[in-house]
Amino acid sequence: MDPNTTETEWGSKAWRLLSEVRSQSPLIQCITNFVSMDIVANTLLSAGASPAMLHAAEELPDFTPRAAALVVNVGTLSPSWLPAMKAAARLCMTLATPWVLDPVAASASAFRLDACRELLKLRPTVVRGNASEIIALSQASAAAQPHTNAASKSLHIVKGVDSVHKSMDAVEAAKLLARTSGAIVAVSGATDIVTDGNRVVGAHNGVAMMQKITATGCSVTALIAAFVAVDKSHALDAAVSALAVFGVAGELGMKMAKGPASLRMHLIDELYGLDESALNSHVNVTSL
Ligand SMILES: Nc1ncnc2c1ncn2[C@@H]1O[C@H](COP(=O)(O)OP(=O)(O)O)[C@@H](O)[C@H]1O
Ligand SMILES: Cc1ncsc1CCOP(=O)(O)O
């Protein structure tokens, strides 16, 4: 993070990065779960990025090098998808292309937890999960070997895809995961937390109703990828900005929404229409 960024400057930083996404329209390859594909693509389009949901291993050598960033989301993981996820992540690591891991339901099973740990070794630029996912992954990755006792203890910390912890409960776990993985770690929730293992920044935007729309977490993970794509050397700032922008769109959308279904529509509309004054007046980011 730029240590000189003051709390009042986050609005203009978020605006600058959103403007870059709109002008550059970065190509974002998304290997993501079936539930999320539609809302993730629509979120990226509304922000100005160009989404592509390609996951066939045969296509990766041609396509992944052309992407400005990659998302790997394990939400509907199956054995047939994992090799392509790893191959795409490995290509990004080799090419220094930013990539973002969403460890959906990280410790729901040993298969999923091991997959997330293997993906972590491929040096994601950012890991974004909810609090339960980050706590589980942090504990598991602190264990040295697959299926050690420490790793199996972190099994079933998550219930399913929804968090049973508050984001603030995951601050230390996030810092540890950032240190052990080398990634920027983002924990979504009432306060979105972003850390590089030393600094901790909180983004306080958003509304609780966003949890009642499936795949909002997946969507903000993809938005983080778009923001990191346009500011590769400041991944922490980019992640904070994406989380704040998505939260502001949720706050503005909530003014017109009657419930989760209409919030989904209004959030996407508000993301599309965000302007400088809205971000300057609504972005609420502090150091923690
Ligand atoms: N209680 C809350 N108040 C405000 N925003 C929230 C709240 N819970 C989640 N959000 C927002 O909803 C989005 C999805 O986060 P979350 O529900 O934690 O992810 P996931 O869907 O992966 O569990 C994020 O943008 C987050 O900031
Ligand atoms: C319901 C569900 N089941 C497998 S993936 C998925 C979507 C999860 O999306 P999010 O993590 O954004 O809530």
Ligand SMILES: [Mg+2]
């Ligand atoms: Mg999630």
